[in-house]
Each structure stands twice: as structure tokens, then as C-alpha cells.
Amino acid sequence: MSELNDLITRFSEAKAELKDANDRAKVLKKLHDELESQLLEYLKENELDRVSAAGHTASYSTETVASVDDWEAFFGYVKQHDAFYLLQKRIASAAYREVLQVDGVVPPGTSPMERDKLSFRKV
Numbered sequence: 422m423s424e425l426n427d428l429i430t431r432f433s434e435a436k437a438e439l440k441d442a443n444d445r446a447k448v449l450k451k452l453h454d455e456l457e458s459q460l461l462e463y464l465k466e467n468e469l470d471r472v473s474a475a476g477h478t479a480s481y482s483t484e485t486v487a488s489v490d491d492w493e494a495f496f497g498y499v500k501q502h503d504a505f506y507l508l509q510k511r512i513a514s515a516a517y518r519e520v521l522q523v524d525g526v527v528p529p530g531t532s533p534m535e536r537d538k539l540s541f542r543k544v
Contacts, residue, residue, distance in 0.1 A: 432541065433541075433543070436541065460479055461481060464479070464481040465481065469481065470482065487507075512531070517531070517533075521533060
């Protein structure tokens with residue numbers, strides 16, 4: 422039993438450390454995003470596409486990304502032009518489980534896979 426207590430204690434400590442690290446990462450991510458926004462704004466306002474300071478270089482560019490306004494029309498285009506390369510290859514797990522449960526059928530080309538999951542909380 423001592424081994425189990427030790428394992429649970431160590432797991433709990435690691436979980437707490439991970440939470441602290443994730444909390445700190447959220448704060449740093451927010452700061453990072455704010456500074457990135459300020460730097461981009463500075464570059465745009467000053468019509469600069471590249472600057473160097475303090476041993477670092479920052480450059481500004483734009484890239485085109487998709488914003489879907491009409492999914493039905495988009496999927497129609499994908500089917501009509503056999504343009505499935507426009508989609509990312511990933512199945513939504515919750516929706517897949519729902520199809521299995523509601524329809525009782527495994528969609529073609531897939532196979533359900535069980536993944537171990539541990540729930541752990543402080544009592």
C-alpha cells in the first residue's frame with residue numbers, strides 16, 4: 422500500500438507542478454501576444470517590413486488564410502473539384518463517438534481505438 426500512496430502522492434505533486442507551469446504559460450502567452458501585436462502595429466505604422474535591434478531581427482509580412490463564410494458552398498466546391506487537399510485530415514473524436522453510439526456503425530475506413538484515460542482529483 423505504501424507504494425500506491427507514494428505513486429499517488431508523486432502523481433498529485435506532478436499534476437500541481439504542471440498546473441502551475443500551465444498557469445505561468447498562459448500569463449507568458451498573453452504577454453507574448455500583446456508584445457507581438459504592439460511590434461506588428463509599430464512596423465505597420467512606420468511602413469517597415471524588417472527591423473533589427475538588441476541583437477534581434479523582426480520582420481513583417483502577410484499571408485492569405487481561409488475564412489469560411491458558407492461551409493455548404495465550400496464543401497460543394499471541394500467535392501466538385503476533388504479538392505480534399507484543402508481539408509486537414511483529422512476526425513472530430515466526440516462526433517465520431519456519437520456516430521458509433523447513435524448509428525451503431527463504424528464509418529468506412531476507420532476503426533475505433535480505445536485509449537486509456539485516467540481521471541484524478543483531490544478529495
